[in-house]
Amino acid sequence: MTASAYRFLPDDSVAPMSMPRQQTVLLDPAGREQATVLEVMEGVCRVYCPCEETEGMTLAFLQSGDRLRTDRLCSDGACVEALTALKFRRDAVSADELGMDAVNEWTLQLLRVRHLGQAEQRLHALLVLLVNRLGMRRSDCFQLPFRLTHERFGELIGATRVTTTRLLSKWRQSDLVEMSSIDLTTRLSPALVESSPLTF
Template sequence: MDFRFLPDEPSGSIRIPPGQTVLINSSDHSECLKLNVLEGIARVYCPCEETEGMTLAFLQDGDQLRTDCLCSDGVCVEALTNLRLETKAEEATGHGYDSVNEWTLQLLRIRHLGQAEQRLHALLSLLVSRLGKRYGEWCSLPFRLTHERIGELIGSTRVTSTRLMSKLRNGEMLKTAPGEAEIRLSPDLINTSPLSF
């Protein structure tokens, strides 16, 4: 995988196209940096070989990532949509809301549901409630995840994820159009989540 490296010093706006990844290594920075998401949606994941790209969080406009809260190997930030970030120097205070920790907690809650179908249902509900929008009769996510990534998020195989996604498509609970990044989901699916978010 190709990585783009975050500048060592605080900088202005950084644009990242969908599919590109920025590696943030906490040991590369002499001071704590705060990464602000100005626009777009990103996936934050662990670059460690042992965890195989485990997703820690999703970030959107207004969310922050502090470099003093990273593991020794740092984290990767993958642009799921057109992404614009800024970095600023910040004193490490350890106080306040941390969007990465909140996402990690919610993803752990999902992983503890008993069946893969329940976990997928809860994951889609979480993504729509945090990152999606309601348009008419459908809820919309502005990006797609691969079946392999969905499997990683719900603790199943790619094959299981593909089977479950096909079941939702056949039940007219999920729609995708070829060539479009958007996923449309039925509000009934989102409103009947096995977890509340």
């Protein structure tokens, strides 16, 4: 994707901004004289690297209350993709935000997932990681408030889209996963969540 395909987010502090689902903004790396923080106020988003070499590599997922230091990201900046309706703001870094941030923590967890030997284990662990961090418990399932494409799942677990589709189809047929096209959510059965190959 070329830089012209993105909406740019200004570097100075701005009033809260709203974005509809599936819109993306580019955090421009050009004005990094002062460290800033992106704070998610409502919704869920994916932060990824816009570099051609990394092909949109996912760095983190953020939800309401998460703060991300924008000066520690890729030299080409970073993109924020709204997975749900999103409201966020940009502010100066406070003195207490000098340690580990959301990208570091997510990167660690995604590396743990990628380290598992089989694609099925990696996809299973990824779904549980996402639902534990970004989802909610319902009476009969765990639910993510968004859906990811099979291609995105493949990118996150180091597998092809075909492999991801095959695994998700198998779990759908076993009533372990449901991906609603009506409300664009993903539901996981308690059995799938409780049998995760990793604990988060």
